[in-house]
Amino acid sequence: MFHDPDFTPFTPNERPSWRSAKSNFLENWPPAAYREDYFTLDGIWPLVGRTHYIADPELIEDMLVTRAESFARDYITVGALSSTINRDALFFVEGADWKWQRRALAPAFRHENILALTPTFVDCAKAQADDWRHAPQGAPVDVMNAMSNVTFAVIEKAVLGVAGAFDRGKFIAAMQESFGGVSWGRIFALLRLPNWLPFPGSSKIYRNMRYLYDETARLLAARRAAGGQTLAIVDRMLAARDPESGRSMTDAELIANLYGFLVAGHETSAVALGWTLWLLAKDQASQERLRDEVRAIAGDADIGPQTVERLQFAKQAIQESMRLFPPAAATGRQPREDLMLGSHKIPKGEPVYAAIWALHRHEKLWDEPNAFDPDRFAPEKAKARPRCAYLPFGAGPRICIGMGFAMLEMTAILATLVRDFRFAPVEGYRPELAPDFTTRPKGALPLIIEKI
Numbered sequence: 001m002f003h004d005p006d007f008t009p010f011t012p013n014e015r016p017s018w019r020s021a022k023s024n025f026l027e028n029w030p031p032a033a034y035r036e037d038y039f040t041l042d043g044i045w046p047l048v049g050r051t052h053y054i055a056d057p058e059l060i061e062d063m064l065v066t067r068a069e070s071f072a073r074d075y076i077t078v079g080a081l082s083s084t085i086n087r088d089a090l091f092f093v094e095g096a097d098w099k100w101q102r103r104a105l106a107p108a109f110r111h112e113n114i115l116a117l118t119p120t121f122v123d124c125a126k127a128q129a130d131d132w133r134h135a136p137q138g139a140p141v142d143v144m145n146a147m148s149n150v151t152f153a154v155i156e157k158a159v160l161g162v163a164g165a166f167d168r169g170k171f172i173a174a175m176q177e178s179f180g181g182v183s184w185g186r187i188f189a190l191l192r193l194p195n196w197l198p199f200p201g202s203s204k205i206y207r208n209m210r211y212l213y214d215e216t217a218r219l220l221a222a223r224r225a226a227g228g229q230t231l232a233i234v235d236r237m238l239a240a241r242d243p244e245s246g247r248s249m250t251d252a253e254l255i256a257n258l259y260g261f262l263v264a265g266h267e268t269s270a271v272a273l274g275w276t277l278w279l280l281a282k283d284q285a286s287q288e289r290l291r292d293e294v295r296a297i298a299g300d301a302d303i304g305p306q307t308v309e310r311l312q313f314a315k316q317a318i319q320e321s322m323r324l325f326p327p328a329a330a331t332g333r334q335p336r337e338d339l340m341l342g343s344h345k346i347p348k349g350e351p352v353y354a355a356i357w358a359l360h361r362h363e364k365l366w367d368e369p370n371a372f373d374p375d376r377f378a379p380e381k382a383k384a385r386p387r388c389a390y391l392p393f394g395a396g397p398r399i400c401i402g403m404g405f406a407m408l409e410m411t412a413i414l415a416t417l418v419r420d421f422r423f424a425p426v427e428g429y430r431p432e433l434a435p436d437f438t439t440r441p442k443g444a445l446p447l448i449i450e451k452i
């Protein structure tokens with residue numbers, strides 16, 4: 001169990017503020033969020049409707065799993081995220097459209113297909129390791145930026161079957177800038193204002209979005225012309241047919257999903273890996289234990305499909321990192337009709353959030369919730385916990401389609417990097433949380449990296 005005051009990156013507000021709504025909406029979750037099952041944010045700000053939050057495994061299971069069909073995605077999430085992901089993508093579609101898209105894409109995420117990608121995960125990590133090996137030693141390195149580069153290279157290969165199809169630096173920078181629209185989208189949705197209203201920096205964000213979607217459309221056209229039948233996700237999308245109607249995906253759906261996978265498939269894993277490296281830099285004993293595990297299982301050889309799943313401690317370190325810093329801080333729904341969640345009345349259309357950030361640091365569920373302890377995820381301990389006490393990927397039918405992919409990817413990348421480099425914190429650096437699309441830190445996440 002490793003304690004550090006930096007692992008609690010902010011103090012919750014007693015009363016919500018607009019400043020926090022823009023800079024870090026998690027500050028607006030009250031101190032009671034970490035003790036109670038349920039809280040609301042309502043009636044405090046004029047013009048803003050009520051929003052409900054649940055931080056109890058049974059209530060969350062009821063909403064996301066048992067009665068999933070009684071809920072749709074909530075209008076605030078739709079408003080916030082549709083500034084970056086198009087509404088035709090799997091993430092947003094509902095009902096029969098969602099069912100067939102999800103079924104069509106599922107084979108790409110079968111365990112054996114993901115396991116076959118292990119060499120890709122490792123090659124992308126090794127390319128980063130080469131850069132670090134040749135960089136000046138001893139200067140702070142932004143590991144968030146490095147992890148974005150690695151996971152983008154991975155997702156490019158998995159989605160398109162080739163790497164280097166994009167101007168990677170330009171594409172990632174434009175994508176990250178587009179996330180600046182998420183907090184504004186959330187505020188406009190809260191106030192029920194149209195999301196095309198201007199906000200500071202909006203014209204640049206819209207320009208970036210046009211560039212990102214134009215580039216995606218260009219790649220789709222090139223892929224279609226090549227007529228590939230590979231395991232790449234794009235080929236699955238092109239070949240997908242609805243079993244009932246026989247229809248294939250429209251161009252709008254294809255482009256929306258292609259871009260949706262490029263965004264959702266790299267940003268979340270990058271953020272999780274960045275925080276994991278920072279936590280391990282603080283907790284040197286766990287870092288050393290992880291390195292020992294990799295050497296014991298793989299020696300000096302590349303991590304492969306046979307070894308990646310045996311890296312139990314590496315997996316636990318990632319799980320514990322996503323408990324303290326879940327890339328998605330909440331997942332929201334709204335009921336299709338008035339209903340009760342436990343003893344709480346939820347009127348039709350009012351947003352309810354599974355408050356993942358609070359759930360993962362909840363006093364009732366975790367001993368010393370703000371400490372880092374990968375042993376919490378030892379298999380027997382994890383099994384004893386309620387099913388919805390830990391939710392980095394959500395739960396129920398809309399659980400993250402990339403969960404298995406992300407876990408294998410992050411384990412292979414982390415193991416490859418930790419075996420060859422020692423990570424140490426930068427004296428005096430304390431991260432500030434600036435969540436938008438994910439729970440990123442404000443600015444860079446610097447670490448000192450030393451070759452072993």
Ligand code: HEM
Binds near residue numbers: 092266327331395397
């Ligand atoms: C650490 C990595 C990741 C985290 C923490 C994460 C988290 C999540 C969460 C919380 C959701 C929402 C679940 C809900 O609605 O309740 C989600 C959905 C989704 N994720 Fe991930 N994700 C990760 C990686 C990935 C990857 C690698 C891909 C694709 C290759 C991906 C694609 C998607 C898609 C398409 C959805 C929408 C699914 C649907 O609505 O049916 N994610 N993810």
